[in-house]
Amino acid sequence: MNKLGFGLMRLPRLDPNDPAKVDVKAVERMTDLLLSRGCRYFDTAWGYQGYQSERVVKQVLTDRYPREAFQTATKLHCYFVNDKADRDRIFFEQLKKTGLEYFDNYLLHDMNASYLQRYEELDCFAWLSEKKQQGLVRRIGFSCHDSAEVLEGILRAHPEMDFVQLQINWLDWESEGIQSRRCYETAVKFGKPVIVMEPVKGGTLANVPEQAERLMKALHPDRSIASWAIRFAASLPGVERVLSGMGSEEMVRDNLQSAEEADTFCEAEMEVLRQAADILRRSPAVACTGCAYCTEDCPANIPIPRYFSLYNKDLKEPERTAMSSSFEYYDQLSQYFGKASACIRCGNCEERCPQKLPVRNLLKEVAAHFENRNREPEPDVM
Numbered sequence: 331m332n333k334l335g336f337g338l339m340r341l342p343r344l345d346p347n348d349p350a351k352v353d354v355k356a357v358e359r360m361t362d363l364l365l366s367r368g369c370r371y372f373d374t375a376w377g378y379q380g381y382q383s384e385r386v387v388k389q390v391l392t393d394r395y396p397r398e399a400f401q402t403a404t405k406l407h408c409y410f411v412n413d414k415a416d417r418d419r420i421f422f423e424q425l426k427k428t429g430l431e432y433f434d435n436y437l438l439h440d441m442n443a444s445y446l447q448r449y450e451e452l453d454c455f456a457w458l459s460e461k462k463q464q465g466l467v468r469r470i471g472f473s474c475h476d477s478a479e480v481l482e483g484i485l486r487a488h489p490e491m492d493f494v495q496l497q498i499n500w501l502d503w504e505s506e507g508i509q510s511r512r513c514y515e516t517a518v519k520f521g522k523p524v525i526v527m528e529p530v531k532g533g534t535l536a537n538v539p540e541q542a543e544r545l546m547k548a549l550h551p552d553r554s555i556a557s558w559a560i561r562f563a564a565s566l567p568g569v570e571r572v573l574s575g576m577g578s579e580e581m582v583r584d585n586l587q588s589a590e591e592a593d594t595f596c597e598a599e600m601e602v603l604r605q606a607a608d609i610l611r612r613s614p615a616v617a618c619t620g621c622a623y624c625t626e627d628c629p630a631n632i633p634i635p636r637y638f639s640l641y642n643k644d645l646k647e648p649e650r651t652a653m654s655s656s657f658e659y660y661d662q663l664s665q666y667f668g669k670a671s672a673c674i675r676c677g678n679c680e681e682r683c684p685q686k687l688p689v690r691n692l693l694k695e696v697a698a699h700f701e702n703r704n705r706e707p708e709p710d711v712m
């Protein structure tokens with residue numbers, strides 16, 4: 331089986347302002363292409379795509395393919411669970427939404443030290459083991475968004491977990507915050523298969539600064555920039571699956587080819603990645619993956635990842651003026667949603683951000699950038 335997995339969280343939309351309006355026909359075409367090339371793994375979750383992602387599984391897979399043709403993973407997030415009864419309520423609703431009789435993989439979602447406490451209080455580990463014993467789930471695991479130390483503690487306390495899902499990418503390989511390498515090595519030490527999430531860091535590693543792009547293209551002129559990220563993750567021993575949140579057939583084709591070409595990285599390639607990572611770390615761009623967890627609880631209804639994406643796009647413009655299309659798009663968005671300056675600094679978003687971004691301060695930058703039209707052009711960075 332191809333190592334690539336389809337992350338059903340950045341699907342093409344019929345309405346760009348509404349994640350729940352998924353372009354199902356486009357997802358059907360992407361699914362057909364993936365299955366025809368041996369990619370059979372589909373990863374969804376309760377909250378993805380405005381709570382509609384699991385229904386898309388039914389539409390594009392369950393209703394169109396025999397069960398053995400594909401594998402599915404979904405998740406329980408303690409954020410949606412108020413009491414123990416909610417665990418079953420959500421689980422059986424997930425089976426109904428997907429039209430499935432069992433899930434291949436089921437995960438406790440977005441584990442970190444504070445959510446771990448909540449998952450323990452709700453007895454979710456034992457609950458999930460029961461689901462496995464009942465044949466409603468084939469394998470159980472969790473996605474981890476914390477340090478290698480926290481991961482090790484969970485794996486020691488819960489040897490019943492079959493696999494772990496980790497944020498692994500070449501930019502965060504040696505980072506102190508995400509700790510990709512250390513978390514990966516911990517999972518391998520415990521003999522757990524690894525499923526990689528965010529290998530392209532929400533698109534950040536598909537669209538690198540020009541200086542980094544030049545280095546990568548010099549070594550592999552015919553390969554896309556994103557292919558480095560997919561190949562890097564897929565080349566690691568012990569990595570069973572690499573999830574990519576693909577939004578178009580073009581991305582599917584490129585990711586498929588990259589996963590098929592994955593092989594051990596040579597020293598010259600690793601050196602290019604080390605240099606590119608240095609360049610990215612010096613770049614002013616916001617390292618937001620677009621997961622949108624931060625928007626769930628924002629009292630000011632600020633479309634945080636969309637503002638960060640516009641801001642990043644504008645920082646890359648060689649000549650920054652108040653006339654760029656990002657400014658127009660910012661104005662349009664802020665008619666429907668809160669402006670960046672509407673942030674009341676409650677901090678809800680930062681508690682939920684898996685990338686540990688200082689969202690409140692970054693929004694101040696975004697507000698200064700987009701809401702101050704009379705400003706002088708900023709000096710070029712990089």
Ligand code: SF4
Pocket residue numbers: 624627628629630631632634672673674675676677678679680689690693
């Ligand atoms: S700190 Fe600002 S952006 Fe974050 S949740 Fe609160 S109001 Fe929203």
Ligand code: SF4
Pocket residue numbers: 617618619620621622623624625634635682683684685686687689
């Ligand atoms: S700010 Fe954090 S939580 Fe929000 S979309 Fe970006 S990475 Fe995700």
